[in-house]
Amino acid sequence: MMVGMTPGGEDERTRVVVIGAGQAGLSVSWYLRRLGLEVGRDLVVLDRGPGTGGAWQHRWESLRLGAAHRVHDLPGMADLGLGFAAADRSAPARDVVAEQYARYEQALGLDVRRPVEVTGVTGLGGGFSVRWAGRASSGGGVAEAEAEAEAEAEAEAEAGAGAAGAVGAAAVSTGVLLAEVVVNATGTWGAPFVPWYPGRDTFRGRQLHTSDYHAATDLEGLDVVVVGGGTSAIGFVLELDGVAASTTWVSRRPVDWLDQGELDVESAVAAVAEQDRAARAGRALPSIVSGTGVPRTRRFVSGIERGVLVERPVFTSIEPDGVRWADGTFAHADAIVWATGFRPELRHLAPLGLRSAEGGVSVEGGASTLDPHLFFAGYGPQASTIGANRAGRAIARQVVARLSEQDAERRGRGRG
Ligand code: FAD
Numbered sequence: 001m002m003v004g005m006t007p008g009g010e011d012e013r014t015r016v017v018v019i020g021a022g023q024a025g026l027s028v029s030w031y032l033r034r035l036g037l038e039v040g041r042d043l044v045v046l047d048r049g050p051g052t053g054g055a056w057q058h059r060w061e062s063l064r065l066g067a068a069h070r071v072h073d074l075p076g077m078a079d080l081g082l083g084f085a086a087a088d089r090s091a092p093a094r095d096v097v098a099e100q101y102a103r104y105e106q107a108l109g110l111d112v113r114r115p116v117e118v119t120g121v122t123g124l125g126g127g128f129s130v131r132w133a134g135r136a137s138s139g140g141g142v143a144e145a146e147a148e149a150e151a152e153a154e155a156e157a158e159a160g161a162g163a164a165g166a167v168g169a170a171a172v173s174t175g176v177l178l179a180e181v182v183v184n185a186t187g188t189w190g191a192p193f194v195p196w197y198p199g200r201d202t203f204r205g206r207q208l209h210t211s212d213y214h215a216a217t218d219l220e221g222l223d224v225v226v227v228g229g230g231t232s233a234i235g236f237v238l239e240l241d242g243v244a245a246s247t248t249w250v251s252r253r254p255v256d257w258l259d260q261g262e263l264d265v266e267s268a269v270a271a272v273a274e275q276d277r278a279a280r281a282g283r284a285l286p287s288i289v290s291g292t293g294v295p296r297t298r299r300f301v302s303g304i305e306r307g308v309l310v311e312r313p314v315f316t317s318i319e320p321d322g323v324r325w326a327d328g329t330f331a332h333a334d335a336i337v338w339a340t341g342f343r344p345e346l347r348h349l350a351p352l353g354l355r356s357a358e359g360g361v362s363v364e365g366g367a368s369t370l371d372p373h374l375f376f377a378g379y380g381p382q383a384s385t386i387g388a389n390r391a392g393r394a395i396a397r398q399v400v401a402r403l404s405e406q407d408a409e410r411r412g413r414g415r416g
Pocket residue numbers: 019020021022023024025046047048049053054055056059066068069070071072116117118119185186187188189190232265342345348377378379383384385386388
């Protein structure tokens with residue numbers, strides 16, 4: 001049976017669907033639980049990742065918590081004996097965050113359904129039909145997902161080759177959830193951005209984006225060009241030093257180095273305000289790093305002093321074996337690492353037709369300006385761990401207000 005459908009074949013109903021269990025989705029869910037919503041009956045959280053941790057579970061092995069930016073605790077974490085301030089800074093951030101989120105989800109009884117990808121959201125006039133595809137397992141993290149996959153493989157082996165199709169169908173099911181409100185909290189990790197340069201398609205070496213980067217050793221002995229002016233690009237250049245044969249670091253605009261050693265994204269008031277203006281106007285969101293600058297951490301300063309971090313303007317074209325600048329200078333390259341950012345992950349909302357002519361979606365205070373039953377958590381000015389936390393509170397209140405209105409309308413119709 002497909003999970004998500006009742007035995008009678010009807011689509012499952014709930015009141016609120018939260019898409020995404022990263023910092024933003026979890027924060028909204030925490031507040032919704034506090035405001036009385038019950039998991040399953042009122043609230044279903046879907047996430048396409050195999051485990052807990054949101055985008056953090058996919059980040060590269062060498063990334064540590066607090067490498068440049070502060071990671072804020074989710075609401076209520078301290079009361080649960082959880083928190084990032086005291087978390088292990090020597091372990092990979094992806095493991096630390098995944099573990100903390102797993103315990104958080106468990107304490108909230110959130111029963112996140114994963115790996116479940118929302119493939120399309122359609123408006124129903126005051127509600128939504130949320131189409132999903134995935135394994136629809138709920139609860140646990142990576143270990144549970146792996147155990148389930150193993151159990152499936154065993155069942156397949158026991159049943160013999162003839163049953164493989166049936167097992168496959170059970171492994172990837174599809175379904176529809178009907179909801180009165182949708183909170184989209186899908187982050188950006190799934191929508192990497194790579195700018196176009198003449199000759200990009202002719203390059204014979206490897207091209208990888210931040211989202212494909214695993215470890216410096218994958219690029220051992222290669223001439224590597226790193227593109228980008230943010231903390232990810234800088235981190236890659238530093239860890240490739242002594243591993244790659246050479247590194248060339250280029251950035252579209254000169255890096256705006258800050259004096260402080262740690263950046264709290266939310267404290268970068270001007271950058272957050274600019275994100276907010278763009279979100280309200282439905283414009284494509286500007287790059288965050290262009291507004292915040294890059295903190296001068298001890299590690300970064302040491303990289304500059306050792307001559308490892310040498311900024312160059314970006315090249316003007318790409319050739320099969322390297323990159324070329326306008327003045328004719330050429331750098332040989334076996335690999336180009338595009339640390340050039342991400343865009344909001346919104347493909348599954350395409351049926352709602354929200355895109356404005358300006359290239360973005362119009363969002364005010366976390367709410368869609370086009371559909372009062374649709375919310376965006378972690379979007380634009382909320383795209384940091386503290387921004388996502390604040391979004392949680394503001395959005396949950398609006399969601400509950402919307403549900404109360406729906407209840408009042410229903411009661412009115414009942415009387416009429
Ligand atoms: P995510 O963590 O990306 O969560 C979104 C979730 O939605 C994912 O679990 C994904 O599986 C799920 N999803 C996406 N599409 C679908 C779909 N169609 N169906 C179902 N599920 C879906 N911010 C900080 O404050 N401090 C930092 O140190 C910091 N470091 C960063 C480092 C990097 C490299 C990047 C790219 C960003 C960093 N940020 C940092 C900013 C980042 O926005 C925040 O870290 C925050 O965790 C993002 O939370 P989120 O919930 O919005 O998104």
